[in-house]
Amino acid sequence: MAENKIRKLYAQNEVQQVFTNLQSSSSGLSDEEAAKRLKKYGTNTIKKAAAESEWKTFFKNFSSMMAILLWISGLIAIVSGTLELGIAI
Incomplete structure (x- = not known):
């Protein structure tokens, strides 16, 4: 409503x-x-949502837009010869 x-x-x-x-x-x-x-x-209860596996939650953290941008920028830094910066990113 x-x-x-x-x-x-x-x-x-x-x-x-x-x-x-x-x-x-x-x-x-x-x-x-x-x-x-x-x-x-029916009863006045809140239904529990199905629990998402911990592995799925863990890997979802690496696939957000911000995480992907960081992966790409780190890869670019490594390819351009600044290994320390790439690792830091």
Whole structure:
């Protein structure tokens, strides 16, 4: 849901209007309504993203644009005869 739409629905409204929009009340949901919503929407949990292997993460550090530019400039320095500079880069 877009942030502006959320603000219009909740942040800028009176409390009673928010309860009406959410079909709730100040005392919360009834057990029956909570069970219905749990069945309809599922549990309120954050799904963990699949972990990326450590090797893949390690090699991704060497393939960014900045890293590639450094690799190229180091190679140019070595080819031009300044080995120390090429190694330092």
